[in-house]
Amino acid sequence: SLSYFSSMNMMKSLRDINSDTTQKAIASSADTAAAAAAAAQAANIPGLSHIKTKLGGVELPDQAIVKQREKEIQKIKAIEEAQKLLKKPFPNDIRKWSVEDVGRWLDTLSLSQYKKAFSEASVDGDFLMELRPEDMRDILGMGHSLHVQKVIVTREKLRPLNEMEERKKFMVEQEELARQNRDQPSEPIPEVETVFSQIRNGRYNRVEKALDLGYEANDTDSHGNSALIIAAQNLNKRICDLLLNRGANINHQNSQGNTAMHYAMSYDPEGTLGEFLIGRGADDTLENQLGLSPYDGID
Incomplete structure (x- = not known):
């Protein structure tokens, strides 16, 4: 449902791993920090023209001041070098970062x-x-608790998504694409029976295009069958995977109470599709109107 995908969008925004956004945020903070540091250093450098001493009747800059100025110039150069280094792109995957x-x-x-x-x-x-908070505090010497917290919070924003989160992200993106197509369709969205016919004939690309055009994966026919149930009836694992990635309800029951799992177990004696569906979250304890679980059959 859209509310489900809205919640996924919230999850996505909390764990945004968009590499461009990350790089811009890092670069922006780096530029600001370096510029401020350089300005502060420059402000503290005394001018040589105002500090002179006499040697043999000739006014010369005080040697201590010269050395101090050279030291300050070296600091500014170091800041500039650090600023250049900070502009170097970070690898998108934090786990590939070097020391x-x-x-x-x-x-x-x-x-x-x-x-x-x-x-x-x-x-x-x-x-x-x-790294654990206690490692940062006790071993790395981060005495200020807010410094530890800053590292942890920022680190979590860069943490790569796990497999399930990647799948949810993909589903959110595809749902958004489908929503845009529903609002401004480039061509008519196929009817339920058309999509079901494509599934029965194994037309993967046609089914995918129908979803891209805005076809709702959980639409049903007059018998309560969903596209996933039709795909399971035809033992088409690839189309089942496509539909699940686009938000199909894996435990949807038709008018007889049967789920995709019921048909997978009934029509596939080897249990390959049933095992796949269980791995994707199918409930194998659901019973149909006759009180039969997927392991008992459909009638």
Whole structure:
């Protein structure tokens, strides 16, 4: 349902792994931090023209001041080099980050004081994802609890989606595409019987196109059959997978109370499709109107 996909969108927004957005956020914070640091350093450098001393009747800059100025210039150069380094793209997958990448990331969080500890501990991206708060506090010396919290919160936003979350993300994206097509269809959305006929004939590409055009995966015929049930009746695992990825209700029951699992177990003695459906979340305890579970048959 749309409410379901809305909730998925909320999940997606909380764990946005869009690489472009991440890179822009990192670059923006890096530029701001570096520019501010450079300005602060520049503001503290005294001008040589105002500090002179006499040697043999000739006014010369005080050597201590010269050395101080050189030191400050070196600091500014280091800041500029760090700024260039921060603009280097981060790998999209945090688990592929190097120790250097982790150090650059700490710079963007204004936590550069911990770079040395993280580097000495060889904390790369994969290791970073496994660090516990107590590790950061007791081993890496992050004494401020809010600093630890900042690392954890920001790290979680970069954590790759697991297989189930990737599937849900894909479903959300496909539902959004279907919604746009329903609002502005490029061609008519196929009728239920047309799609069911395509499924019975194994026309995978046609079924996929119907879904892209906005066909609702959970639409039913006069007998309460859904597209998934029709695919299960025809033992078409590939189309079953397509429909499930587009939001089909795996436990939908038709007017007789049978589910896709009932037909999979009845028509596939080897149980291959039934095993697949169970792996995707099918409830094998549901009974039809005759009180039969998928293991008992359909009539």
